[in-house]
Amino acid sequence: xxxxxxxxxxxxxxxxxxxxxxxxxxxxxxxxxxxxxxxxxxxxxxxxxxxxxxxxxxxxxxxxxxx
Numbered sequence: 001x002x003x004x005x006x007x008x009x010x011x012x013x014x015x016x017x018x019x020x021x022x023x024x025x026x027x028x029x030x031x032x033x034x035x036x037x038x039x040x041x042x043x044x045x046x047x048x049x050x051x052x053x054x055x056x057x058x059x060x061x062x063x064x065x066x067x
Contacts, residue, residue, distance in 0.1 A: 020039070021050060024040070025041065025050075035053070037054060047063075048060070048063040
């Protein structure tokens with residue numbers, strides 16, 4: 001089996017998410033590709049998430065919150 005197409009697709013997806021995370025954390029206004037609403041950072045008691053208003057973009061980050 002040739003997994004090169006799958007690997008390329010996964011790498012592209014990872015790089016797109018990484019770019020989106022960098023832009024949002026830098027304070028830039030980024031819109032969701034699906035619903036066109038702004039993507040923002042949400043912090044909870046034990047999590048950091050980047051998501052749009054309709055939750056079609058929903059990325060949970062591995063991060064430690066400073067208290």
